Amino acid sequence: MILAIASGKGGTGKTTISLAIAYFLNKRKKSLSIFDCDVEEPNVNLFLNSDIKVTETVYIPVPTVNEEKCNGCGKCEDICKFNAVVLVKGKPLIFPDICHSCGGCKLVCPTGAMNEEVKEIGKLEEGYFENIRYIGGTLKIGEAISPPLINSVKKHIIENEINIIDAPPGTTCPVVESIKGCDYLVLVTEPTPFGLHDLKLSVGMARELELNFGVVINKSDIGDSKVAEYCNAEKIDILAEIPNSLELARGYASGNFMNVFLDNFSDKVERIISKTGIGV
């Protein structure tokens, strides 16, 4: 079972919900894995504090050109949809930063002038805390393309076990890479105009990907009732509504909110678990 936690708007509580579920299951002696797919700013292990046991470096292939073999035909430029290869005065100029590593330019080159070299894009780490296995990725500073690293994080998913994915915010490629293939998607939002606007984008993404999904409304007693009205009108399950809590904010700021969450909102986590089917 793979449960992914995502949100359109950032800062709505993805990591909070992910870790609350992980801690709840941990206390019930269930073993599980949690994946931090927000590789641009990972934060799961800031709270989990697991001992990092393994690190591995992740590389992607990028093209290089052998100018002596190049006949200047421009097929490499034509096939690249990201403008990473451009023919300048008959010779290919390559921009590895925006290359998506599809290998197309090498494939179409008639003279074998295109080769590939590897480029580091980030690191993977793995750690353990009680019954929780943590896998996370950290994108190398300056890199713009994170999906291959997210894909490497997800290769550690163990089918038929409990897997929780903490996705990055938004609805862009890194989010799609993080949530695709999940069995259930939890969209965390807050009852504000910004929260509603971005929830609608997330719902569009979830429907396009044909995922089962439901909504958690965090800080549910602030803002207005429009998120709940939208969910009802669209027949979207509201899995839980979690009230604004100063105690929880204090716990978050001190780096250990998980026990505070379970002391106060254990029933909410139980409801999310029963609705999503994770760990049951």
Add this chain to the structure above:
Amino acid sequence: MKIAISAQGNGPDSEMDPRFGRAKCFLLFDSDTKEYKEISNSQNLQSSSGAGIQAAKAVIDNGAEILISGNVGPKAFSTLDSAGVKIFLSEAGSVRSVIDCYLKGELKSANGANVEGHW
């Protein structure tokens, strides 16, 4: 000598466009014939990535030796530089007046990108 300039319209009286990759269009001024020719940049206005690279390629392929714009990012700079196109920066003004400034030697040349990508 051919001078390309990013422009907000298709004539010499239109304003210079301070953007390079996503400029409305480019005007190519031939200092021998004193004529202007428009180079379209419409496909780059919607491009998700590499707009500066493709704009640079259009400028190069049209035979420009000089480019004048408001801001040039790192990938556009590398592309123009690889073809030996010299880059000069201006802040504002009509296409005609900016080119006049260039011809009088009043514009400063850029030795590198003056803005980050996606500026």
